[in-house]
Amino acid sequence: LRGSSMGNVITRCLELGAASAQYVRGSMEDEAFPEHVVKKAELVLGGLDMLILNHVGNSYFNYFDGDVGHVQKLLKINFLSYVAMTVSALPRLKDSGGSIVVVSSMAGKAGFPFTAPYSATKFALDGFFSSLRQELIIQKVDVSITLCILGFIDTESAMKAASDVVLVSPAPKEECALEIIKGGALRQREIYYKYAATKIPLLIRDWAPELLDYLIRRSYNVENLKKN
Template structure:
């Protein structure tokens, strides 16, 4: 099993990397200059890094997160890096009314919208499902329903600008692994909704792209804190991940897989050999360190 893992995973990854990144050199930072962009979950991690990349590219950014003090620092840094403008709105995405308020704010202060980057996520745990249905409901409100609410409110502006929707998801929304049942449910919901919506936009000849970002293990503070004791692999850098998300959105790609070799290989194995994938997943965890709730 170990030898197969060492040979098969990198080989499949190379094939997937070529397929999904063959057009990556067509991206130019100038594509984002002057563009009006909302980034949610922008106070830390991948969202914060996306804000900085967009600022360097000369975008107008409207940032959201729960913590106002952190957002103030991110906005200040964005202006230093060259953002055309940078503003924030703080609040919780547990309330879909707040999600809609953010979009109205974009209309008021930006005069429209070119790209909606949905990146926020609610706090969950890594371990055996504890039967807490209320936690699942709350997580669905933050990780899924607020995404739908923001998209619904933003679509009129995005139709006018022929803009883009970028949905930050996870490999847990494509492959059902252990220890993430509530979180995985919300990410699968994102795939179902936005993949269906994409097809409807195509049928209606609406030129608004939807990019679904399937992310693996990234070195954000929250991810490392949650799973580093269980997953021995080295996480991918959040700075590069953030840039790849922006690149995929600007190029209007259907999906982004990052890091490509790891995520692409897993997705291919899911189609070709699901039993082998299950074995590989379980063998990749330090199972003795997983807490039973």
């Protein structure tokens, strides 16, 4: 978000009763920025209880265009910066017995068309953080990792990119945000929102993968893809 939008967010947080609220400006494409954000947060807050990783870079919603450079750039923003934030925050999260919350998507669990670069980055998060969770359990480290599997949500960017093409009705972003925070606070392994629209399709992904592939393809109005 731009500086002025972030100012509005801060004002709204304080209106809603937050004791304090801060922001740090920068780009997650910049490899040094994740560590800088965590250090700044520690300085301002005196410690860390919960790390919610939720940012994504812009991508296109269309057939894969062959641009490998774009995939690499998106991996930096959507995946590597999440890993870097985690590395920087983990010592403080160990101190507090804290939580890591990783926001992902249905497109990070099953094959959806028109989001190949995005899907790669969201699957990578599942691989990395599911492996790390196992290691923390083996080491008896009391830091929880929650992976959030979200369906189609009515955020401005998702609506703009996909609302003409996706034939499912979007879920409200406010309730979604609450579910994400609850999942972290309750130290759940994964959360699904909305539950029925995300968990049930995933229950068949390994039992009837071609059926799920077909159902996913059927949920698009391909004629409404933007012509470039």
